[in-house]
Amino acid sequence: MRTHQVVSAWLEQELAAGRLHIGSRLPGERTMAERLGISRASVREGTRVLEALGVVRAGVGSGPQAGTVITGNPSLALDSALRLHVASAHLRVKDIVETRLLLETWAAAHASPGSPSLERAARLLDEMDRCDDGPAGFLQRDALFHVALAEAAGNVLVGAMMGSLRGSIEDYTQRLTARLPEWGATSQRLRREHRAILDAVLEGRGEHAAELVQDHIEGFYRESGIHSEG
Template sequence: MSDALRPLARPRLYEQVVQRLREHVAASGLRAGDRLPPERKLAEQLGVSRASVKQAIVVLEVQGLVEVRHGGGTYLRRESLDVEPVDELVARKRRLPDVLDAREALETKLAELAAQRRTEDDLAEIDAALADMRREIADGELGNEGDRRFHAAITAAAHSSLLADFMRTIAPEIAESRQESLRQPDRPSKSLTQHERIAEAIRAGDARAAVTAMRRHLRTVSRVRLLSWDPDADPTPPEA
């Protein structure tokens, strides 16, 4: 049978709720920091269960678009709800653990070598990357470009052409993991602090400290809401 005649996927109800919330935010002129209507009210107005509303809110939370304050409601973190398709989130959830494993294996070694081999020019580039990230965060951005430049500077400072080739091979996947991490609440400033500790160890020529600092940083990168999200789970808590 032709693959074109495979069974059609039935859209999840909560995906439709997400789309309605996106339309509501746009039509209502809501802005970052504004509160969404309570879940019970949304369920009544949309004619769906609270479980569907809860799962829709979780999808928005996973993407860093809303902040759920337990007992205090759901608040926008962005000016609009530019939502990724759920299938793309599911695909990234599946590949992210392997990417994080590869990053820890490669980047801890790169940090060790950078502490041993860095030049003054390498240190200047690391400092410039940190300055970029500080400026981005101060401007209300995630610090994505500064983060990318910092890790690239460490790769260069390791002076290992083969490891640099490996990093280039998985660059798109690393970029995904970076974006996923930096959109976690309060993560950009924490990431910057961890970068500064890595840089200090490299500047001091302390390879062991550089490895430890990089490993701690990458363990933080791995703590993202996406990995604990189950796209098929009923988010309604069981009754006592």
């Protein structure tokens, strides 16, 4: 086992044993190095990995917010991994869009009508009705709306994946939007569809909501000129 991996191995043990949990502070790097019998450089490499995986957050200074703290942020790992793998052309945008569609229809079908995420989703829709800062602001709230919807299904993993997928294709979406002939008409349609989706979920008609989501997403891509970029 490589030296820096003793850090994640140790952390996994501590978590499993219940001695550490989300919110706990890790010992200082120097302490940890001595305790694990490795150098501080190796501790740091291990910590960087944990940070990249969204398991930990490092902060300088002193006080309660400082030091290395255990977080639970799986989307961080997905975010950067997706970015780089898309850049290396190992992942195609088509796959990501496809996966997003898959996750999102499932989430719509399984969303719990009573989830507080739905209230956040509703507020986002209100903001989108009022907002006049152009497509950029609209799309940002649009993305958050879809993520909120995914979280309403109560599956942390699906929620995290959705968030990262949205992020990784955000540039792509922005470019697609630029091709739209009439933003005004499109945004009005999108808002109408959002309301319909949210209503279906709130009424517990999951399957119907899933169909609406599918039409909503596919319609957007169709209107803006289909996956012509790899």
